[in-house]
Amino acid sequence: MAVFIHDTNIISPLGFSTDDNFQKILLGTSAIEKVFINDKIGSVYAGKINDELFSNHFQSINADFKGSRIEKLLIAALSPIVEKNPLKKDSVFILSTTKGNIAALANDDLSGAFIDKLVQNINSYFGFETDPIVVSNACTSGVVAISLAKRFIEMEQFTNAYVVAVDELTPFVVSGFQSFQAMSSEPCKPYDADRTGVNLGEAAVAVYVSNENRTESIQILGDANINDANHISGPSRTGEGLFLSIERAINEAQITSDQIDCISAHGTATLFNDEMEAVAFNRLSLQNVPTNSLKGYFGHTLGASGLLETVITIESLKNNVLIPSFGYQQQGTTQQINIITKKEQKSLKTALKTASGFGGSNSAMILVKNSENVRN
Known part of the structure; x- marks a missing residue:
């Protein structure tokens, strides 16, 4: 059964719609700037949503x-999608997040920090009749959530899924990455010789996934999620997990490496992650793909x-434009x-999206446009 991504929405520091964000990227605009976290941490380079602008938007x-800020982010991301695609009895809500409402801990709201409470609140707000699903698999979560939606629809357990992903920029998250000594003291430079680490950011994103083939649909042609069991925070030096994820996604899609027109890679700008990805891409003869x-x-x-x-990659495909790193x-x-x-x-017709994360997690997904060439 063919599965497609349809309507999308992005809430980020660059804007409050997919088009807003994509246009800013085409202009070469970055959201990374010095952000004050708290007195103990000070300021770091990061991408943070302007609270005043977002508050006006949410009104x-x-x-x-x-509700909480993170609930508002989720509602803002998903509302336009639900308006265009009314819920059905078997619609499912899938939430991707690594930390959920971790900001609640700062107010001693222990119960509010539990992800199950967050997802149930949003499920009830929109009126889903099925139980929600949470994907929390480190930094591959967003891609895994789309893969999960695809597989549920292929198994005919649901006919459609509303996949929403969110994480906030909080002192908890920043201090955690500082403890790994992974934070850059300047704007990040993925894959660059002078890269010094990661900048953190925040966003809420929503997509509608179903088995309906529409004119502007993007088909999820193949996907795979492989754990390399290498290290709790360090990637495999041989890129084994990412290599296997891409290989299996390509095999499911029934394409070859030379049919991939572009790659949206993970590219955190840490020394080890970017090196691992380069190794994996070369093992699959993808080193010349933009x-x-x-x-x-x-x-x-x-x-x-x-x-x-993934959403930005979809816009790249639809608009036939390569986005600079x-x-x-x-x-x-x-x-x-x-x-x-x-x-x-x-x-552009076919794109590869990859992701890697702590715990050895790796994901890959093949996206293809031109719905007249659907493969079931």
Whole structure:
């Protein structure tokens, strides 16, 4: 059974719709700037949603809602999708997040920090009749959530899914990454020789997934999620998990490596992650495929990153434009990869989206446009 991604929406520091975000990227705008976290941490380079602008935006959605900030982000992301695609009895809500409402702990609201409470609140707000599903698989969560939606629909357990991803920029998250010494003291430069680490970000993203083939549909042609069991935080030096994920996704899609027109990679700008990806891509003869990381525009949005970057990749396919990898200047991996350095119009049909995360998690997904060429 063919499965498609239809309507999408992005709430991020760059804007409050998919089009707003994509247009900012086409202009070469980055959300990364110095952000004050608290007195103990100080300021870090990150991508943070402007609270005043978002509050004004949310007023037009539901001025009476008094829930938490993260609930408002989720509602703002999903509301336009539900308006265009009314819920059915067998519709399912899938939430991707790594930390959920972790900000509740700062107010000693222990119960409010539980992800099951967050997902149930949103499920009830929109009126889903099925139980919600949470995907929390480190930084691959967003891609895994789409894969899960695809497989549920293929098994005919649901006819459609509303996949939403969110993570906030909080002191808890920032201090955690600082403890790994993974944070950069400057705007991040994925794959660059002078890269010094990651910038964090925040976003809420929503997509509608179903078995309905529409004119502007993007088909999920193949996917795979492989754990390399290498290390709790360090990636495999051979790129084994990512290699296997991409290989299996390509096999399911029944395509070859040379049919992939572009790659939206994970690209965190840490020394080890970017090197691992370069190794995996070379093992699959993907080193010449135009490749980017979107972390330089948004920062690393954790559980939202996979879905956020998938949506931007979809826009790239639809508009036949290659998006440059922001911050990249010179090759910084031992094995060559074809990093996109400038915006370029090019006929695009098939894209590969990859993600990697703590615990050895790796994901890959093949996306293809031109719905008249659907393969069931």
